[in-house]
Amino acid sequence: MSLSRAFFAVIRRDLVLALRRRSEIANPLLFFILVITLFPLGIGAQPHLLQAIAPGIIWVSALLAAMLSLDSLFRSDFDDGSLEQILLSPHPTSVLVLGKIIAHWLVTGLPLLIVAPLLAVFLGMPNHALGILLLTLLLGTPVLSLIGAIGVALTVGLRRGGMILSLLVLPLYVPVLIFAGNAVQMAGSGLPVDAQINILIAILLMALVLAPLPVAAALKMSIN
Amino acid sequence: MQTHSTHSLEGTGLSCIRDDRVLFEKLAFELVSGQVLLLEGKNGSGKTSLLRILCGFREPDTGEINWCGDAVKDSRFYAQMAYVGHLDGIKKELTVLENLKMSVALSSAGQYSIHEALAKVHLAGYDDILVQALSAGQKRRLSLARLLITENVLWILDEPFTSLDKQGIALIETLMTEHCANGGMIVLTSHHDIDLPDVDVQRINLS
Numbered sequence: 001m002s003l004s005r006a007f008f009a010v011i012r013r014d015l016v017l018a019l020r021r022r023s024e025i026a027n028p029l030l031f032f033i034l035v036i037t038l039f040p041l042g043i044g045a046q047p048h049l050l051q052a053i054a055p056g057i058i059w060v061s062a063l064l065a066a067m068l069s070l071d072s073l074f075r076s077d078f079d080d081g082s083l084e085q086i087l088l089s090p091h092p093t094s095v096l097v098l099g100k101i102i103a104h105w106l107v108t109g110l111p112l113l114i115v116a117p118l119l120a121v122f123l124g125m126p127n128h129a130l131g132i133l134l135l136t137l138l139l140g141t142p143v144l145s146l147i148g149a150i151g152v153a154l155t156v157g158l159r160r161g162g163m164i165l166s167l168l169v170l171p172l173y174v175p176v177l178i179f180a181g182n183a184v185q186m187a188g189s190g191l192p193v194d195a196q197i198n199i200l201i202a203i204l205l206m207a208l209v210l211a212p213l214p215v216a217a218a219l220k221m222s223i224n
Numbered sequence: 225m226q227t228h229s230t231h232s233l234e235g236t237g238l239s240c241i242r243d244d245r246v247l248f249e250k251l252a253f254e255l256v257s258g259q260v261l262l263l264e265g266k267n268g269s270g271k272t273s274l275l276r277i278l279c280g281f282r283e284p285d286t287g288e289i290n291w292c293g294d295a296v297k298d299s300r301f302y303a304q305m306a307y308v309g310h311l312d313g314i315k316k317e318l319t320v321l322e323n324l325k326m327s328v329a330l331s332s333a334g335q336y337s338i339h340e341a342l343a344k345v346h347l348a349g350y351d352d353i354l355v356q357a358l359s360a361g362q363k364r365r366l367s368l369a370r371l372l373i374t375e376n377v378l379w380i381l382d383e384p385f386t387s388l389d390k391q392g393i394a395l396i397e398t399l400m401t402e403h404c405a406n407g408g409m410i411v412l413t414s415h416h417d418i419d420l421p422d423v424d425v426q427r428i429n430l431s
Contacts, residue, residue: 005329006329006330009325009326009329009330010326010329010330013315013318013322013326016322017315020317020318021317076315079311080311080312080313080314080315080316081309081310081312081313081314082313082314082315084279084307084309084311084313085307085313085327085330086330088279088280088302088305088306088307089302089330089331090300090302090303090331090332091330096330220281223281224276224281224282
């Protein structure tokens with residue numbers, strides 16, 4: 001009866017599941033790419049404007065892509081009873097759901113990191129800001145999964161929780177959006193961004209430690 | 225492995241109120257190793273609600289449940305119970321083997337190895353089949369195989385005979401008899417008349 005074995009088994013199971021239903025990975029990623037490629041078409045031939053708003057475009061798209069993928073986090077487990085089995089495990093639920101959240105980030109957050117530099121170049125973002133963009137995505141997207149998990153856990157038992165989910169979760173995403181967008185903007189102008197990065201690290205660490213507890217509690221409520 | 229020390233599950237003064245409707249009140253029972261508790265009653269009489277209260281998914285509106293003398297929260301209850309409900313709790317995109325390995329990882333290895341358990345529920349050779357290719361009865365037997373491969377004393381079963389054929393039902397009854405002979409205990413609901421001649425069966429009628 002080992003907790004770490006259960007933790008990694010949850011991660012592995014969710015990764016295998018994601019590989020078998022590939023649309024789960026493809027959907028948010030495709031959304032991210034499509035939204036970003038539509039902006040230059042909508043704005044027209046104004047490279048300077050595009051360059052100025054590039055950090056915002058990328059981060060808002062990442063945020064919405066994360067929102068779009070949230071529902072899949074607990075939905076199928078809730079529908080087929082796997083969630084009941086996870087809650088009945090003698091291991092702490094918060095650790096097991098952290099495993100699920102990590103797997104969710106690996107499937108939906110990490111691919112954004114991989115295509116983001118390409119899209120940033122496409123929007124004309126200066127090369128020296130790419131590193132910071134990647135760093136903010138690396139620190140910020142796990143926070144989106146962690147905070148989003150609280151919202152999903154609260155609404156998974158509702159028949160149409162989608163609307164409430166957005167209202168619950170989006171305000172909590174705002175700090176990440178502000179600091180990450182600002183950091184990339186500053187880096188583009190060649191200014192130091194230590195403060196923003198430190199705050200993002202602090203938000204990530206806090207979410208990592210604190211989010212799994214309310215997620216576990218909310219799931220127990222939802223399963224009732 | 226099964227421990228042969230005596231375990232007990234005790235409920236006192238349990239009641240459940242749903243939408244202002246009293247499903248049951250002042251319900252009391254005591255179950256010790258080797259016994260079966262069969263909940264009877266018509267549809268909507270609170271059988272499933274009682275099972276979900278036992279699992280801790282719902283709080284009872286009054287009363288308490290003790291496991292071996294301690295409140296469920298303070299005991300090793302969750303390490304010693306297994307639940308098979310209306311929902312199978314198995315992933316249809318995973319293979320039979322992957323599903324069972326996950327169950328073992330979530331609790332701990334029990335009396336039988338995965339292959340022994342599959343043979344026991346007549347699913348030997350299905351290891352690498354995706355669960356979505358199984359029939360309803362096979363899925364049910366797979367979720368019941370979970371009871372054999374994890375360490376547990378108490379089985380909580382909600383309509384375990386659903387979608388099983390005559391042979392399947394006889395098979396599960398044999399497994400239940402064996403489990404009780406090994407010092408286990410079972411709480412179940414069933415519309416089907418259970419036939420367990422060698423087991424001490426208590427009945428509670430909820431309607």
